[in-house]
Amino acid sequence: MLPFAEIARTAADQLDFVREQVRTYALAESPTRELEALAACADLVVAGHADTGGRTRRVPSANGDHLVTTWGPDNGEHLLLVGHYDTVWPIGRLPYVDDGERIAGPGVYDMKSGLVVIEAALKTLALLGIPLTRQVRLVVIADEEIGSPTGRAVVEAELAGAVAVLGFESPHPGGVLKSGRRGSTRVRLNVEGREAHAALDPDKGVSAIDELVDQLAAVRKLIPDDGTTLANVGTIAGGGRANVIAGSASAELGLRFTTLEAEQRVLRALDALSPVREGANVTVVRLSHRPAWSPPEPNPLLNKVIEVGAALGQEISGKPAAGAGDTNLTGAAGVPTLDGFGPHGQGAHAPDESVVVSTIPDRIALTAALLASL
Template identity: 40%
Template structure:
């Protein structure tokens, strides 16, 4: 069969895609539940082998669920084999165990609901189904494929980042089926994400008898909350948000301690460096108080590089030629593991997941009819890039 038959073939197997998605969704996998994640890794190992994987390696994660790295040779072996395409997905979700009791897998009005359907077990379903379709149709991509499945993306990829970057350095390009932009657009740029904590030490005193001897950590923090927000540059895509603040103790005591947690979003590394310098330059306003800043940028920005723009143009042409699909691109403020691959210079296309809405929300769902089309798109890209 020619590549143009991918969509009819996958459309005829839509029920199989839905059944696979149901299997993944009904296996709950919170980011910090190692037992649940490892049990799902066992199941995914079987599914990868059924999809035609040449090998499946398990990468231990002492702090949580193990990661998986599968290889699909497609006949490309030996020292002369071209660099592989890299497929990336995560199988952890933000949802705690027991969520299925109140958010069961269900299909209503053409939509598939359930925890993790949109972010990103729907995308994981697409990758497995695309690889299976290539095998069943005897279609051979011009490159081998490495498929990295990680278990900690929703908590910032603390154990998988090194693995992601090491795998990406050996690849030709990366495809990531995170949720798309509204309407199905791919993501060729993402903001970088930082987390900081500002801690303030003051001097306690009785608020009625001798308040003048105290130095309020909360008042000091209030000055800095205003200063922190002033560091933002919305025109450059830079935002700083104090999302949580706390301090003090008894209401009749001048508070001796306070802290604030800061969310940072930046579009460029230059802005990340500026923000970091500005936060570290904060100094006490009230005599007798002191500041301590911890934290850093934990996901670098995914900047739209010339290499990624070129990859998108090739993908756009392939989608139009083989599927009659008009691909669009854009940016988003959220981060993903695509930030890591892009930051080391690997051309990366993100947002290849199924159409839907409600990531991390109780109305999370995907559009059922988008499953065959998006799986065919991913298979087409593997054949064309």
């Protein structure tokens, strides 16, 4: 039986450490693909892991180093934790503010405070002399905010032998955990036509823009109206001059799916698109893909977390989330998964991004107890 009251008290004692560490990580701003900034932040995260006894392996990629850190023995099954250190904010865009009640700044909610919760939980267990149940393995990705194009393989490589996965992204409002996520796929629809003078030789041209418009109309008809699929045309580009028939055009689409079945059906239909006009060429390029993760029924992992939370005096619940993340990969692979273990807050990808300071100790205690019981 774990000493839950002592865990809660010791977790609360970590608050000053957390505030300083969140400040350190947030001020090391790390926008996706800003390689020098990412490297500087990664160095700090690696140092933080080392201070808690972690052993880190850096996995280089074109988008920055991914980090794989382990605590505990190097054999047997492991508990996999997932996070990222890249952010959506250009450097200098958001100020850092800690007024004692809220911590605001770039990436504090999404999701550098979640990374620090893990460190504080490990410190809590060490101070109490409570051993880990099994090896803990943490994957921290450098390009999650653009769909983990290079990070996906790193997450998937750590799934073998994982008994469960905990994600430290921000939770639902009120701290509700995320028990599932919509699938998320970005595709680019490319159209090639044939340029010609729009007045002198219109019959010799094939308008890529006209073709793209018709293709987008066809895409709309592919989207089911049963609530399983959302589609957004995010960008459109094409052509060059009003007196030249456009030779190329493209559109980027964002797709969200509640089920794997809807996802597979729609993506197959997109791959089968064909030109409306003779002489046009249509291709669909998949830019990123995270499969739909549907919550299992029953959900033993969620039930276990609810039980541990109750022992700490916390009321825990979970429900699916609309947004996608790296836990889509683990949940869709069938490994028991929960996400949203970061502190309560608001404003992911918004100017009011912040975390509520008073909620941090509970998240530390919950994480510590799970690391010692799962």
